[in-house]
Amino acid sequence: MSSSASAELHQTKKQKMSDASAERIGIVTHNGTHHADEALAVALLRSLPQFSSLPLTRTRDASLIDKGTIVVDVGATYEPERQRFDHHQRGFEHTFENGFNTKLSSAGLVWKHYGKAILSQKLSEDVDSDLVDLLWKKLYEDFVEAIDGIDNGIAQYPGQALYKSSTDLSSRVGRLNPRWNEALPSDAAQKQKEEDQRFEKASALAGGEFWDTLEGLRLAWLPAREIVLRAVEGRKSVEGADSRGRILVFDEYASWKDHLHKLEAHLNITEAERPLYVIYPDSSSSWRIQAVPVTPTSFESRKALPEKWRGVRDEQLDGLLGFEQDLKGAVFVHASGFIGGHKTRQGALAMARAALDL
Structure with a gap:
């Protein structure tokens, strides 16, 4: 192949990659009724520089989903190398591992793959540090695992519940959806806009409580651990x-x-x-x-x-x-x-x- 032909082929590949990148539409999740798992997943992703400025698209349109830079809770595939993080497809049984057995939702998937990077940035710590690893596991245990369990319909206790609980984060996020008999705009675009606004409130709620939990661990849980460690030793x-x-x-x-x-x-x-x-x-x-x-x-x-x-x-x-x-x-x-x-x-x-x- 001549040098000019090789250069032309290289330029064509480069242009195709550029065009494909230009087609990307940012963070994608499903529209319609929102849940705590994708609300938290989106909040977590937005804390990272590579995703912070990306627009959010809420859709079930396969052609739009395929254009997502990163896709959570929709798309029927779990492919980390392509930044696809759904958990609804048949055969999906992935867990956080590290001693945890609860099936992951989109929140757990995002935390599993990006949690250490998030903590590294938030704490100005090396991503491979013991502190980052400790808090990565602790935040899953204290916050994310319950969202995974609820979203996947996994009972916390065996047998019949003795009372009803509707004050957990998943319930509070759910109440930000329209009521079943609430009048919504008849225009599809307006209806989608209102639903997206509600989702933004839900994501801010989930993210806010997550960051508050991290702050509590940093300011209270970690100092207590140091005191206990010294006493034990x-x-x-x-x-x-x-x-x-x-x-x-x-x-x-x-x-x-x-x-x-x-x-x-x-x-x-x-x-x-x-x-x-x-x-x-x-x-x-x-x-x-x-x-x-x-x-x-x-x-x-x-x-x-x-x-x-x-x-x-x-x-x-x-x-x-x-x-x-x-x-x-x-x-x-x-x-x-x-x-x-x-x-x-x-x-x-x-x-x-x-x-x-x-």
């Missing part, structure tokens, strides 16, 4: 603590239940050395001793406080404990044995050590 060296690490002491209160079990797994702590009791200050300048639950949401404790202490208070409890004078000051033990109180740190520690042997 140093639990055997605390004066008066248990040599096997079964007592965890906080000199400042932190929300610990959501972190302890995961950190135990992360640090490969054996069952014999897992904390059974947590000591921490309360708001009245006294100290609490709390039995660690079997799971973060369980009412069952790994080792509840001794039965003979339960429901007993003050001097009567001091009598049962039998401590020396300098360790008196017991306040109470709850009737279920999951928590108790003492006026001093050392007294609470002494209660924990005694409880280990009973």
